[in-house]
Amino acid sequence: MSESKVLPLAEAVAKFVQPGAFLHLAYNGGRPNAAVAEIIRQFAGTDPGFRISAHGFVNTQHALVAAGLVKKLTVAYAGENFPSPRPNPALQRASADGSVEIENWSIWTLTARLMAQALGVPFLPVRSLAGSTMAQEHGGRDYHEVGPDGAVSPVVTALRPDLVLLHGLAADPAGNVILAPPYGEGAWGSLAARDGVLACVEEIVDDSFIRRHNSLPMIPAHAVRAVCRTPFGSHPYGLQPVGLEGVAGYIEDADFMDELRAAAADPEELARWTKKWITGVRDHDEFLARLGEERLRRLREVKPVVWPPSLATGPTVEERMTLTAARIVGDRITVAGHDVALAGIGFAHLAAWVAVARLRSAGSPVQLAAELGMSGFEPQPGDPYLFAGRNLPTCLQLTDVMTVLGRDMAGPGTSSIAVLGAGQIDAEGNINSTVGADGGFLVGSGGANDVASAADDVVAVVKHSPRRLVEAVPYVTVPGRRVSAIVTSEAVLERRDGRYEITSYVEVAGSDRDTTLRRIVERTGFPVSVAADCRAEPLPDAADLERLRAYDPQRVFLGSVPA
Incomplete structure (x- = not known):
């Protein structure tokens, strides 16, 4: 019988997390937030100089930076992402004052770097980063462009963290861990780590349970140093045990995340929040007690919630933009016969959802991916x-990053279209979501660079403003060579003969066609012409408006309720 690796979380952190360590926060359907909180409790007031890598560095994890425990972040995305993307003020302050260094990657390239290390090879080919500022930043060190006979491919070097913090669904005492879906980076980070894995799980089960579920993705026991039972260990993020009996799931604690987002705006408020929820409680059990049984019970109630959409009013500006993007995306899928549509978070994903739902109801085989x-x-x-x-x-x-971004978006066996939001976009279609107008850090690439680098077509969605549509972005997060259309709140710009032209526009009450188009041109921060066949954008289809409002009944993305 294998030796038990079960430890209390506090004991596991004390035993395996060392000052100066390179810690990787594993990225799957569970987030290692309980482990992060315990590290803050044990190292608060010290200067451990941790390096942290993460595909998504989000919400409570920013308390690591605010506590002064991190000297460097190696990330694909860092900021808030629930329910919508936005920068985290605590991280922005730390980046601006130089107390933390941010090293930018994309989700697939960060996964590929871990894969290379886990496979024992020095680098791995990808289709991402070429033409981006990230390629310039890492060129000659961790990013190279190589290939035989004139064929050039980007490659990224192996990445080896010291210890992986992971939150899974279940594990046996020996350390065989069942991951939470969707599987994100899978086991690659865990198998790349020098010192293995500190695994938090919802439940500790016996060997027979693991064997009954041996088709589910797992971390092998030999990679695991400690197993810690931490119910709600992914909180405030949710966790769903799809296909696994005996483990209870829970939804996101939106109120908790809202409280932290508000506190992060002010250092003193954030310090009070950290004391209340992290350093002011003895351990994870006391944290759950502070949350309270009633709150935890509500989070366990994972039930479909449907609000009937109202169609008593016409579409808002945000709705028209989203539905215009849905029309463009749907038309392109129909013409090109794309197999897969993948969207970034925000108006972009709502547009993709509407477009694909309409097409599938008409018999199209196109599928959504995330x-x-x-x-x-x-x-x-x-x-x-x-x-x-x-x-x-x-x-x-239910699969992983390698399958969705590395195979389906980049591989020749799948025809794909990407729909992306943009903080800024320029005359070449380059997108910036990394550096703000003041030079401060925004959120990074996430998977945007990966999908735009390899998709067969890319449609960008952005509110119309000369601050967003610019001559040249200050940081190329996403190269624009495949961006064929830009859908804004005022117009559609399509690339023709290498330049964007206005091909349709949103009519404005009390304004004639020429006046409306002249204003759109003036509010575009790069030279743009009006196409000879430019036409007024038709009103959205009522069925599409109903679908859109059903997806976002609380109007998280869609703005204020129509008057």
């Missing part, structure tokens, strides 16, 4: 979060 590992899912009404837990059971395949 970067974390959701393939062929059907968005359910009532929750606009891109990775909403209630969508997981609808997936044709």
Whole structure:
């Protein structure tokens, strides 16, 4: 019988987390937030100089930076992402004053770097980063462009963290861990780590349970140093045990995340929040007690929630933009016969959801995918979060980053279209979501660079403003060579003969065509012409408006309720 690796979380952190360590926060359907909180408790007031890598560095994890425990972040995305993307003020302050260094990657390239290390090879080919500022930053060190006979491919070097912090669904005492879907980076980070894995799980089970579920993705016991039972260990993020009996799931604690987002704006408020929820409690059990049984019970109630959409009023500016993007995307899928549509979070994913739902209701085989590992899912009404837990059971395949971004978006066997939001976009279609107008850090690439680097077509969605549509972006997060259309709140700009032209526009009450178009041109921060066949954008289809409002009934993305 294998030796038990079960330890209390506090004891495991004290034993395995050393000052100066390179810690990787594993990225799957569970987030290692309980482990992060325990590290803050044990190291608060010291200067351990941790290096942290993460595909998504989000919400409570920023308390590591605010506590002064991190000297460097190696990340694909860092900021808030529930329910919508936005910068985290605590991280922005730390970046601005130089107390933390941020090293930018994309989700697939960070996964590929871990894969290379786990496979024992020095580098791995990808289709990402070429033409981006990230390629310039890492060129000659961790990014190279190589190939035989004139064929050039980007390659990224192996990445080896010291210790992986992971939150899974279940593990046996020996350390065989069942991951939470979707599977994100899978086991690659865990198998790349020098010192293995500190695994938190919802439940500790016996060997026979693991064997009954041996088709589910796992971390092998030999990679695991400690197993810690931490119910709600992913909190405030949710966790869904799709296909696994005996483990209870829970939804996101939106109120908790809202409280932290508000506190992060002010250092003193954030310090009070950290004391209340992290350093002011003895351990994870006391943290759960402070949350309270009633709150935890509500989070366990994972039930479909549907609000009937009202169609008593016409579409708002945000709705018209989203539905215009849905029309463009739907038309392109129909013409090109794309197999897969993948969207970034925000107006972009709502547009993709509407477009694909309409096409599938008409018999199209096109499928939706999401970067974390959701393939062929059907968005359910009532929750606009891109990775909403209630969508997981609808997936044709619950898979991982390598499959969705590395195979389906980049491989020749799948025809794909990407729909992306943009903080800024320029005359070449380059997108920036990394550096703000003041030079401060925004959020980074996430999977945007990966999908735009390899998709057969890319449609960008952005509110119309000369601050957003600029001559040249200050940081190329996403190269624009495949961006064929830009859908804004005022117009559609399509690339023709290498330049963007206005091909349709949104009519403005009390303004004639020429006046409206002249204003659009003036409010575009790069030279743009009006196409000879430019026409007024038709009003959205009522069925599409109903679908859109059903997806976002609380108007998280869609703005104020129509008057």
